Amino acid sequence: LVVMDSKPMHDPLAMSAILQICTARASAELERTESDAERHKLSSAVEQTADSVLITNAEGVIQYVNPAYERTTGYTRAEAIGNKPNIVKSGQHDAAFYTRLWDTIRRGEPFRDIFVNRRKNGELYYEEKTITPLKNERGEITHFVSTGKDISERMRSEQEALRVQQFLNSVVENLPNMLFVKDAKDLRFVRFNRAAEELLGYSRTEMLGKGDHDFFPKDEADFFITMDREVLNTGELMDITEEHVHTRHRGTRLLHTRKIPILDERGQPLYLLGLSEDITERKQAEGMLARLGRILDSSSNEIYVFDAESLHFIQTNQGAQRNLGYSMEELKNLTPLDIKPDFNRENFEALLAPLQRGEQEVLSLVTSHRRKDGSLYPVEIRLQLSRAESPPVFVAIVQDITERRQAEERLSYLAYYDTLTGLPNRPRLLERLQQAMVDAERVNRLVAVMFLDLDRFKVINDTLGHHVGDALLKGVAKRLQACVRPGDVIARLGGDEFTVVLANVAHMDDVARVAHKILDSFVQPFRVDGRDLFTTTSIGITIFPFDVHDAEGLLKNADAAMYHAKESGRNVFKFFTSELNVRAERRLKLETALRQALARQEISVHYQPQVDLKSGRIVGMEALARWQHPELGQVPPIEFIPVAEDTGLILPIGAWVLREACRQIKAWHETGFAKLQVAVNISGKQLLQKDFPQQAQTILRETGLAARYLDLELTESILMVDTGAAAAAMQALHALGISFSVDDFGTGYSSLAYLKRFPIDILKIDRSFVRDLATDPNDVAIVKTIIAMARALDMRVIAEGVETYEQLSFLRAQGCDGSQGYYCSKPLTADDFTELLADWKRLSLGKCRLEK
Template sequence: MQDRAEVYSDSLQEAEHRFRRFANGIPGAIFQYVLNTDGTDTVSYMSKGCIDLWEIPASDVVDDASALSSQVLADDVKGLAESVQRSADTLEFWRHEWRMRTPSGQIKWVSGTGTPRRLADGGTAWDSVIIDVTRERQDQLALNQFFEQANTLNLITDLDWRIQRANPAWARVLGLQPAALLGRAATDLIDPIDRTLFLERFRSCQREGTTMELDCRVRDAGGALHQLTWSAEARVEHDLIFIVARDVTRARQDQRRLQQAAAVFESTAEGVIITDLNGSILDVNDAFSRVTGYSREEVIGRNPNLLRSGRHDARFYEAMWQEVQQQGHWHGEIWNRSKDGAIFPELLTISTVVDEAEQPSGYVGVFSDISLLKQHQERLNHLAHHDPLTDLPNRTLFTSRLQHSIERCRRAGSSLAVLFIDLDRFKHINDSLGHSTGDELLIEITARIRQRVRASDTLARISGDEFVVLLENVSSREAARAVVDDLLAAFQHPYTVNGISISITASMGLSFYPADGADVSSLLANADAAMYKAKDEGRNTVLFYSSEFTAEAFEHVFLETGLKQALDRQELFLVYQPQFDLQSRRVSGMEALLRWRHPQNGVIAPSRFIPFAERSGLIRPIGRWVLEQACRDGRAWLEAGLAIGHMAVNVATPELLRSSFAEDLAMVVSATGFPADQLEIEITESSIMKQPDRSIAQLDQVRATGVMVSVDDFGTGYSSLGMLKKLPINRLKLDQSFVRDLPDDPDDIAIAEAIISLGHAMNLEIIAEGIERTEQEAFLRQRGCHLGQGHWFSRPLPAEAIPEFMASHR
């Protein structure tokens, strides 16, 4: 009997250990709550999830629940108490949600459930679970905000089409008040001619499990017909139908139907693998099997090294496990091999599992297959850094390579040369023979130059008829001259393009490191100056740079003295370029653009003085003035009843990296009264990548103020998709260099579609700049680009012209 009792006791202890490991390992907190008959309450057990929810060790709340109740927000105390008392009175299952403030100041939504039972002394005990539902409540808020947005006409109906909810856009667009729509059949709004087709198409899509999209006509409150694009999807499990409609009446005057397309990245479920401390696999989930091809039975008891691809050496794994041992987790990219031998990249997180004694008991790995993201990343990287016509490096990639070469030369004490090549009278060939012939000629010229440059050199195309060559390991000017003369010889013989013999020459300029410049911009500028001098001297020749070719020194003095006085003399001013919703063609925002009206030289473009302002430190007072003026103008327009949408302001790198930037931004918003949620700052992709970690920290602080963040000139920098995932941003701006040749250039089409698809996959808005033709607008709208700006819509306008502009675009 004693032996049986001991076995029974051991079994109870083992069961208790298993329960505690289970309770401490799941999200949230498991605890036992007791409400005594005298109204006092206690916690008799609390899992270690207490520290995650309340930021209090579980040991601090056992027998004393005051530390938990003190965190409940004052507005939620009464409701929580009443729900507990009601459950105690009726012994009904307890369920309640409330908010609390943790010791760190964080506001959380939590959800609690528990089964009550009556104790012998008359008190009530609940075996309860509380989980953090903050994210769900935030998502619900975002959903409500989306539903109430003014850009679309939204409905929620029951399965009989009776309207349960309608947003205010129905009143604004069609004069139909949401309250008056409740209970009506949504199909009754549709013109009888279109109603049958609407219902047939909806039933067909429902059978296929797809979302219906169809154009149908609706009469407004005055009886006028409007063309609406309807999107409808039934959620049978909720007995609801969700409808989103857009008024496309104006667009249909020129186009019968607008076909909407949105490319969505395919995502895979995350795989989970659990091992003991020796690395033996204890369990895997279904997603693991789907990704790797191994069934659960095939891997139980084996080591995860069966997935090793062979791409990583022993040091990689040693460093990975060292970090797991020291930090408790590891996160990064790794290449693994599936059962069929295919090698694939995955994003992997390994975490240490600890027992109730805070001792490691095993490991959990969570991973996702990122093959598709890698493919898109490689595609974007190549398209963003190579010329789409010739596949040569573009300016961005060339300047990067030149920078690296300069650093090598500086360390080794060696030299290099930069050769600027401009085709003589190429525009005449384009204009007379056509752009297609001009493109073929550029391809032939590229092939001929490639045959003559050395393997160590870099040939790039940086604009329409301009090439540049990085000549490395140039021992002397004479050695460089020999290479350049050989390149000039490439133009001595005619080119045959489409059966046409074409003769063309080139003017070339050469600069040397370190004699003619110690940085990328100086070497390129001086080679460019030498090339233009060669053109002045008759073309078809090459000149070495000389300081007399440039007026750079005079420009520096002019900018230094002029900019310091520009703010005080009120020579700086802003113009505003409207931004439009490409679907509704309504104004969605304004971008503030800086200009300088010099008393002698007239209006000076920002591209001339902004780089100097950044280098000299003058960008800080200038940037502060721009931000304040844009917010003041925006506030004035809002008070005048103008729905200008968002106000976008460009922020330079030195401003963003200033430690007090977010604080200064909040002060400007407060002082001017402009709503923070309507303010948007634009940061260039390249500026973020200069100091990515610091930039992300700064942008997190900016987002905390309620201000939106967008990445300007996206696609021209070096940011990776991994880095993009970390950025706290709302929008990507498609650079005008990728818009300029749409929809004719297949490479620009590929880039634009890839970036738009990337934005959709990451829930980011896409805005395209530089739209100048109706074909560009139509292409971008059809691909799902949300917003656009450019001369096709409006040139930048002075502040005083905005009210009239808005009045004409209601």
């Protein structure tokens, strides 16, 4: 435990060195602390330290943990106290480990080691831990204090790098580099490393707390101190290319020393850090490196050395030459760009830049190498810049990971596909089904799930053998694939059970037609091992969104319907419930009522404000169609809009909504409210009418609304249908001054190609990405990307479905232009919206405030 000055040090290496020194003194300092003020200081240090601290009694029962312990383990203080430290025991250590631990601390000695523990959530983590016994005045152990540092990331990095960096670690470990730290006030040594002890011949105990004049001749000591003072006075690094030092046993050595000032937050020197290389051993080091070079040359890994400026290869080992098919002479005329097809000069130099700037010591990446014959193979690369060479060079250690990649691909395949038929398995099916449901909701289509079970398959399998049964299952898979479209899904769930997912279905008749086609495909016998096998199938069918709204529920329903089909005589298909008939009747009733809705003035337009996130002002609104039927009540748009689309009623309804919205916003303008813009949704059928631009121009002229105040909202799917006609219509409308926005952006095609092709002014972030901004990092990344992309394309961004201050605050911080959602207002009638406009100043300071 260390109590340190609150002023930050300017060099992480020095801070690490000082922390190591002070940590060794922490236990003794705790016993020497007498006053309440000192106890309070130490208590605060314990509470605020980034390392976990745990205190137990002599029996090992936890009596205290600090906040860092809670963060590291996931256990709260209340959960930990009263338990024993083994609540985080992982089972990764054997009994001998714990025997050694207890033997050590019961002798009154500290125990230090790296522990593999388990957090409350089950995750393993590595902790560098010291357990120290505390004794009373009689020398009896009363407590144990455990301090630990979570080094999980470091351990994972070390383990990952171990294979390819063993030779580098060996070189680094044997480099005779001396490190020392001096106190800036009196230039006494406060830190020494092992290399310094070996080089100078003095132990740390002898050196610490003393100065240069205690060990070196006066002229040497004076020189060292003069250089030290200059470094501390200037605050700049000093590179002393040569300096002599007298050692205890090895005579005079020649050092290359760098001296670095460690400053506090005010720029005042705290310590001086010195790094010295004994360059008298350079010849010996070169010999050692030559021996290592011979060893590495025969390594199966590829080793490359290339110039840091020209990037030309200087040296490679036999492994590199063997794998690439080039000789060393050929490689000297090449650069890494010649064997790395994924890189060009610009992005490769950008990759190297952090190493050249000293921001990273080692860079790891996975890419491909191209052999002399043009073939490619995957590689894992560890790259390091060596400044010891003149000029500097890059050293790359490369491992051919072809076998590992093949194994990973095989494991991935086994995780998602049936090994017998090659069809998707249950996990893959659920993924595809979930996506099909999302796509169907977006375009108001259906998804059919068929559950198939072969009739009397068990008889064939048991009678003729499993090899015949397997061949039959393969034949069934091929016939099913011939019955569906390329985008549909066929999966084998196990045994003789298959599932078919029909995505993007327009009508129920399409589902029945495919079911009949599957049943007909079983009429012809299956030819297996020279014999004809006859089998049929029973099919259960369920429909999304009519039955349930989750993938597992759909499979369950289809399974139940399949058993009903078997009970009905086999070789038939059955739908899950008779509710489909009820829904068909309701759809017919809706269609009939919708044909009269406009004439009966049952359709109205509601308006939802769009708020500028910089000024907090209302800058526009979206016009939303609503249908209030005297008998059916409020019919949701998601229900009547598809009916209107299918029947063609969307054209008169859409035209009426467009006219009404333009008329109303013009009325607001004339009343004296701000010049607001109205956004009106239009369907693909509206847009692709040959005279739609003329229709829009007529409505604007007759209502007196300037074109710049009209924004037409389109979905991404509309832009993908007859793109030529859509682009022509949009260009004509845009020329009038009408703007365009893409509704529900990110849930459809989200292609940069159409963003460039069509005259789009606004992107509207779909509410599904806004809803979970506070909890889903994927949504955060998507929203940030959309905003950044829109800014790059000079488009505005409006987020839909904003319901909380946290969502609004995040969007505002990311530079989103506007928001729309229940946080500020639900969709309102024209009269209510008029009141909203009149009272907006008060509301914007209250419910719809931008800042708390």
